Amino acid sequence: MIQLEKKSVSDFSDVFLYENFLPSNVHKQIAQFLNGIQNSPRFNFEGRAINVGDKFTKLLGTNHYRPYIKLWDLSHQPSYWKQTKTTVNDWATNTYSLVIPPILRLLANRLLQIQPLTYKNYIPIRGIYNLLKPNIALDPHLDGEGFLADSENSILYSATYYVDVEKGEGGEFWDERGLLHKPKNNSVLINQGNVYIHGVRKSTETRLGVTLRFYAIDDLILPTISGNIDELLYKPTVAVQN
Amino acid sequence: MILCNFANQNDKTKFLSHTKLNENSDGSVIIPMSLISLARSLNGVVTQGTLTTHQYLVKVGHHSSINTPNCLVVSNHGENGLLKANSDNFWVVETQNGLALFDEFNGNVEQVDVPVKLMGEITTNITNVLPEGYDWPRRRINSRGRPLGENFVLANTNFIRKPNVVIIDSGINFTHQELVGLETEDLFALPSFNGNFRDDAGHGTAIASMVAGINTGLHRHLRLLNCKIFNSSYKPNAIEIGQALDSCYNKFMEDVTVPMVVNCSWTVAKNSYLEGKFKDLTSAGITVVCAAGNTGVNVDFLTPAGMAEVITVAASDIDDCGAGFNNFSQIDLAVQTNEGLRIDIFAPGVDIYGAHHSGNDMYCMFSGSSASSGFVTGGMAAILALVKNSYRETATKMLMDYGNVGQLLLDFDKFTFEQNRLLYLITSENHLGMDSMSYYLGALSLDNPTISGKTDIVLDYQIYSNATGEQFNLLVEWGDEAPQSELEGCITLDNTGNFVVSNPNLSWQPDEKIRLISFKVKAQSVENSITLKSPNIIFFATNPNVTESLTGDIATALENIDNQSFFAAWVKSLSIK
Numbered sequence: 001m002i003q004l005e006k007k008s009v010s011d012f013s014d015v016f017l018y019e020n021f022l023p024s025n026v027h028k029q030i031a032q033f034l035n036g037i038q039n040s041p042r043f044n045f046e047g048r049a050i051n052v053g054d055k056f057t058k059l060l061g062t063n064h065y066r067p068y069i070k071l072w073d074l075s076h077q078p079s080y081w082k083q084t085k086t087t088v089n090d091w092a093t094n095t096y097s098l099v100i101p102p103i104l105r106l107l108a109n110r111l112l113q114i115q116p117l118t119y120k121n122y123i124p125i126r127g128i129y130n131l132l133k134p135n136i137a138l139d140p141h142l143d144g145e146g147f148l149a150d151s152e153n154s155i156l157y158s159a160t161y162y163v164d165v166e167k168g169e170g171g172e173f174w175d176e177r178g179l180l181h182k183p184k185n186n187s188v189l190i191n192q193g194n195v196y197i198h199g200v201r202k203s204t205e206t207r208l209g210v211t212l213r214f215y216a217i218d219d220l221i222l223p224t225i226s227g228n229i230d231e232l233l234y235k236p237t238v239a240v241q242n
Numbered sequence: 243m244i245l246c247n248f249a250n251q252n253d254k255t256k257f258l259s260h261t262k263l264n265e266n267s268d269g270s271v272i273i274p275m276s277l278i279s280l281a282r283s284l285n286g287v288v289t290q291g292t293l294t295t296h297q298y299l300v301k302v303g304h305h306s307s308i309n310t311p312n313c314l315v316v317s318n319h320g321e322n323g324l325l326k327a328n329s330d331n332f333w334v335v336e337t338q339n340g341l342a343l344f345d346e347f348n349g350n351v352e353q354v355d356v357p358v359k360l361m362g363e364i365t366t367n368i369t370n371v372l373p374e375g376y377d378w379p380r381r382r383i384n385s386r387g388r389p390l391g392e393n394f395v396l397a398n399t400n401f402i403r404k405p406n407v408v409i410i411d412s413g414i415n416f417t418h419q420e421l422v423g424l425e426t427e428d429l430f431a432l433p434s435f436n437g438n439f440r441d442d443a444g445h446g447t448a449i450a451s452m453v454a455g456i457n458t459g460l461h462r463h464l465r466l467l468n469c470k471i472f473n474s475s476y477k478p479n480a481i482e483i484g485q486a487l488d489s490c491y492n493k494f495m496e497d498v499t500v501p502m503v504v505n506c507s508w509t510v511a512k513n514s515y516l517e518g519k520f521k522d523l524t525s526a527g528i529t530v531v532c533a534a535g536n537t538g539v540n541v542d543f544l545t546p547a548g549m550a551e552v553i554t555v556a557a558s559d560i561d562d563c564g565a566g567f568n569n570f571s572q573i574d575l576a577v578q579t580n581e582g583l584r585i586d587i588f589a590p591g592v593d594i595y596g597a598h599h600s601g602n603d604m605y606c607m608f609s610g611s612s613a614s615s616g617f618v619t620g621g622m623a624a625i626l627a628l629v630k631n632s633y634r635e636t637a638t639k640m641l642m643d644y645g646n647v648g649q650l651l652l653d654f655d656k657f658t659f660e661q662n663r664l665l666y667l668i669t670s671e672n673h674l675g676m677d678s679m680s681y682y683l684g685a686l687s688l689d690n691p692t693i694s695g696k697t698d699i700v701l702d703y704q705i706y707s708n709a710t711g712e713q714f715n716l717l718v719e720w721g722d723e724a725p726q727s728e729l730e731g732c733i734t735l736d737n738t739g740n741f742v743v744s745n746p747n748l749s750w751q752p753d754e755k756i757r758l759i760s761f762k763v764k765a766q767s768v769e770n771s772i773t774l775k776s777p778n779i780i781f782f783a784t785n786p787n788v789t790e791s792l793t794g795d796i797a798t799a800l801e802n803i804d805n806q807s808f809f810a811a812w813v814k815s816l817s818i819k
Contacts (some may be wrong), residue, residue, distance in 0.1 A: 027652045032648035032659050037387060055758060060679035060700065060777055072388065097561040099389045102651035105561075 007178045009189070015179060016115060016190040021161065027186040031163045033103050034113060034129060034208055037069070069129035071210070072099040075148055083222055092123040092225030108212055111159050116190060120216035122157070128162065130206040131155070134168070138200035142175075142215060143193030145208065147221065151194045154219035160211045168205030174198060183209075243291035244341055245270045246281040251283040253739040262539045275344055275353045276512040276543065290341040297354035298340055298517045299325065299332040300347055300479065310346055313386065326795040327518025334481065336448040340458070356510040358477045360412070360445050361510040361533035362591075364611025370596055372457060378560050379452075379590035383460060383617060386563075386646060386702070395671040398773040401433045401463045402474050405626040406502040407453060407619060410483075410492050411446030413439050413470035418604075420455035420597040426468050430489035432482050439457040443474040444599040448506050448608050451597035453623065454618030458596050458605075460620030460667055463627045472508075480513055487519040490798075491773055501633055503618040504558055506532040506552075507612030509544040516545045529626075529634045531555060531619045533611035534585050535569035537688070541584050542573050548584050553622070555639060556657075557591025557614040558664060565592050565649045568611065569655035577660065585657070587642065588650055589614035589621075589665040589781055590631040624669045628771050629710045643667055643709040644707075669708070669772070680760060685782035685796045686745045693781055697739035703765035704739065714736075714765045721760035721778065724748050733761065743781055750785045757783050757793050 009017040022030070074080055074092055077099065083091050093193065095106055109123040111117055112183060123147065131211045132138060144156045162183040165171055173189060175198040183189060200207070247270050248254035253669055257280065258265065258463040265271045273281055274296075278288050285482035297316060300308055303525050305315045305323060309464070315323040319334040325692045326332070337343055344351045365372075371816035380394040408429060416426045428439040441447040445596070446468070451458045454466055471478040471486045478486070487504075494502045504523060509532070510516060530552040534541055534613045541547040547569060571584035598604035618641070625637045632640065645663040652662055681700050698704055716737055720729050724746065732746035748757065784792050 027664065028659060029648065029651075031653075032662060034648075036646070036648035056678045057758070057778075057780060060681045101649055102562045103648075152439055234443060 005178045006180045007181065007192075009181050010090070012177070012179060014116075014195075015175075016193055017181070017187065018094060018190075019184055019187040021087050021186055022110065023035060026103070027102050027163070028071075030107060030161070030210065031208070034100060034131075034210060036162055037129065038131070056205075069131075071101065071127035071129055073126045074099065074123065075125060075145075081223060085217055085220070085222060088217055088220065088222060089121060089123065096124075100124070102203045104210065107161055107210070111188065111212060111214070116157060117159070117214055119241070120218060121227055122214040122216050123204070124212045125215050126213045128211045128213070130207075130209040130211050132171070132200060132203060136154065136171045137202045140197045140199045142197055149215050149219045149221055154194075154216065155192050156194040157190050157214040158211055159188055159190040159214065160209050161188050162209045164208040165203075168203045170201045170205075171203030171205075172201045176200065243294065244273055244275060244278065244288060245272050247271075247293045248277075248286050248808060250285060253286065257281060257284050257286060259442070260540060261543065262537050270494075271411035271602045274357065274511040275340060275351060278341075278344060279349055280543070288341065290326040290339050293338040295336055295338050296340055297334055297336050297479075298343055299354060300343065301330050301332050301348060301350040301352075303331060303545060304333070305333040307742055308329065308333065308335060308343075308346075310335075310337055310339065310343045312339075313332055313343060320551050325481065325484060325515070327515050328521040330518050332513075332515050332518075333661065337439075337588075343749045345488055350514070352480060352513050352515045353511075354479045354481055354514075354739050356480045356483070356513055358472070358483075358508055358510050358815045359535065359673060360443075360508050360610075360612065361471070361535050361615070362448070362610030363446060364810055367605075367607040368598055368600065369605055370601070372605055375532040375607075376595040377405045377457070379594050379613075380458070380460065382560075382562075383621070383665050383667050384664065386572040387649065389550075396667075397671045398619075399628055399669055399694070401770055402629040402630055402769075402771060403500065403627060404463055405623050406463050406467055406493065406500055406772045407464045407623050408467040408469050408493070408502065408504045409446055409450050409453070409619075410471055410486050410490070410506050410725065411441075411449055411508070412472040412474075413441035414450045414466070414468040415441050415447045415597070415599050415602070416466070416596045418451065418599075418602050419449040421447075421459055423456070424454055424462060424464070424524055425642075426471075426472065427468065427818045429467040429469050429493060430478075430486055431468075432478060432485075434476065435470060435473060436524075437473040438746055439468055439470050441470075443472055444606070445472065445507070445612065446470065447599045448596035448606065448611055449616040452594065452613050454506065455619040457598060458594075460617060461627065461669065464623045469806075475567060480510070480515055483510070483516055484519045487516070487523060491526060491527065494523075494526060494662040498519070498527065500527045501637070503619050503622050503626065504528055504530045505615055506530065506546055507610075507615045508533065508539075508549050509535045511545070512543050512636060513545045517549055519550060520546045521551060524634060527633045527635075529553065529622055529637060533615040533624060536567040536610045538567060539569050541569045541571045544569070549761060550584060553587065553618060553641070554583075555591075555611055555614040555618045555665075556585050556588050556661075557609075557657060558650055559590070559592035561651075562649055562664070564617040564657065565609075565611070566652060568656070574661060575656075577658065583661060585661055587618060587645060587663050588661075589617040591617075614665075621665050621667050624667060628668060629712065630771070640709045641665075643704065658736065668709075671774075680778035680780045681776075683743065683779060685756070685784065685792070686743065687784050688786075691744060693743045695741050695743070695779070697741065697763045697776060698737075700779065701739070701763055701765060702776060703774045706772070706774065708765075714769045715768060717764045719762045719764065719775070721762075721765050723757060723759050729759070729761075735763065737761075745786065746783050748785075750784060750787065755785050755788050755792055758786075759783050
């Protein structure tokens with residue numbers, strides 16, 4: 001097992017940490033929202049489907065121990081795929097209110113005012129309810145979907161807002177370069193989610209947060225030039241199921 | 243007319259900001275009797291303005307103790323001038339000097355002429371065609387989160403009774419196409435309306451359509467009762483409103499086994515006589531739902547919105563933000579639980595389409611907490627129709643427990659976290675938005691002979707059970723991938739929703755290695771009042787006669803997950819042929 005030198009956020013210019021990020025009443029309301037949905041079944045279409053024989057099945061979710069609840073994904077709106085780089089910004093702004101709960105919209109808007117999300121024109125493409133039960137780690141992974149942007153030539157910023165993470169031992173965020181960070185409540189950590197493998201260590205207590213993934217509009221692979229879906233640049237190779 | 247003058251400008255500003263009253267050109271403020279105490283607490287000097295004869299209600303044991311000069315008991319009301327409300331005696335008296343009366347009885351005096359405000363107004367868009375997207379309020383009330391379900395879908399239900407729903411308002415046009423088919427009754431109209439129960443003001447019909455409209459309302463298994471106290475030119479006084487409330491009480495007493503909800507989408511300045519009347523209703527077991535109001539003022543100065551005994555409803559908009567016009571409660575800001583609140587719950591109340599009184603096929607866009615109140619009345623009626631032994635207290639608790647918590651963005655200076663609760667309809671088909679999808683459990687194999695799962699991942703019957711106290715039986719409903727006889731016994735399901743799946747004894751085709759099997763869990767209440775059904779739950783069964791590893795076959799099936807089938811999914815959703 002390789003033991004990496006432990007480094008802190010301040011050792012990296014591409015990792016951003018903001019503590020005491022939101023007013024306490026906003027923090028409390030985000031906590032209330034996330035706690036309120038813990039026990040509810042959720043619309044959680046992951047954009048995935050199975051083809052078996054003649055059956056086409058869209059997946060609502062999978063039986064993972066970590067409840068991966070997708071709070072929204074702008075690319076799951078059919079109209080996303082009609083957008084061009086000149087229209088997607090306005091489209092996203094109009095779509096936020098349909099799919100993003102307002103308290104998280106407030107969080108997203110606040111995030112868009114801070115570095116590094118001021119460098120380019122970003123949109124919060126996906127929101128993820130981030131609940132880790134005790135003694136469950138978030139395994140090493142890279143963020144991102146290949147069909148949304150070129151992962152090798154673009155940066156996806158993942159901003160995790162920590163709601164209730166201070167109790168218990170463990171629960172540190174880590175990345176492959178040796179970054180090890182024990183988050184505090186009401187803080188935000190923004191990392192390059194598709195560049196460095198990262199994960200979260202087991203904690204002795206439940207750990208609750210919300211992660212927003214931001215793509216720069218310039219980096220999005222939008223399949224049409226004019227917004228006309230007959231001019232798809234990308235042709236799906238599978239037959240359309242009826 | 244009672245006037246108030248403030249020597250200190252700060253005091254006046256504070257008073258005006260609290261009450262939203264306007265000052266006169268000479269700097270004085272005309273105030274209702276209910277605000278005399280507040281004005282004095284802010285060092286206001288209160289005086290009786292022009293001496294004009296008005297009627298008042300004096301809360302006192304006997305009229306003989308009323309000594310104000312030139313004060314007469316008006317004996318043509320009640321029993322020789324005596325009106326009762328919640329065990330208190332109110333005497334109807336006439337005097338030119340209301341302030342002297344007020345001071346003589348330490349504030350136990352109410353005005354008969356109360357400024358009544360309807361809490362919704364038609365904003366625009368009178369039409370005979372409901373526009374696209376008009377249905378968002380019902381879809382919001384039917385959804386646990388965002389994005390909202392695409393349609394307003396209700397669960398399979400067996401209602402046990404039809405509650406009486408009384409709309410105390412400007413009358414109802416029962417012939418409107420939204421209300422056709424309902425059981426209806428004209429319960430009460432002010433005598434001055436000469437038996438005309440119909441709506442010429444465009445408020446009551448709209449509210450009724452939000453309760454029970456075919457396309458605009460929430461719940462139709464009810465009796466809709468019309469209690470008309472307004473028309474386009476007349477607003478009632480406190481005695482008349484009291485008569486309307488008495489008619490509700492008397493109707494309820496005819497058969498107390500039929501629960502009743504009373505909707506009041508209006509407010510008056512705080513009035514202890516009317517509050518006594520409302521307490522008569524609530525203590526009898528009648529649910530009162532009312533609008534919080536739309537002027538940004540403190541409901542603690544209003545009746546019935548400022549009463550803890552009623553369900554007071556504020557408005558939210560299509561974005562789940564609290565409406566800027568909502569009234570609030572200063573008292574609630576200190577309450578740390580969701581019980582005893584003045585403002586109890588939110589419901590959609592901005593840009594709502596409802597029935598318009600101008601024609602049986604006409605609609606209008608409507609805004610205000612009046613609409614929100616109508617929706618909550620519909621939601622409450624659904625509980626009373628569905629859940630055995632539910633009456634005011636129990637049904638109110640269910641309404642609160644079943645609500646969507648924490649989903650609204652509220653003004654933190656006016657509302658507390660305990661008030662962040664949005665109406666959720668108890669009869670909602672709760673996997674709305676998920677029914678075209680399947681929850682994937684995994685694949686069975688020699689190494690993985692069983693899969694465990696929990697139903698509440700996709701079915702919230704336990705939330706229903708906790709809210710209503712109803713027990714549920716859980717049943718498995720198989721898909722069509724194999725004959726039922728081959729699937730029997732491969733799932734054990736306990737009544738807490740835990741299940742274990744083992745490989746079914748299937749008849750396998752030659753060369754068939756894996757098969758996708760689907761099932762649903764049906765949660766049927768013991769009382770058979772409601773059946774909730776999960777979306778499809780799927781797993782791979784594997785052919786036990788195949789000795790080679792099937793990991794690759796399963797992986798191939800799952801590989802389709804990520805890219806191509808995703809595009810197939812969205813291309814399909816765009817209806818490209």
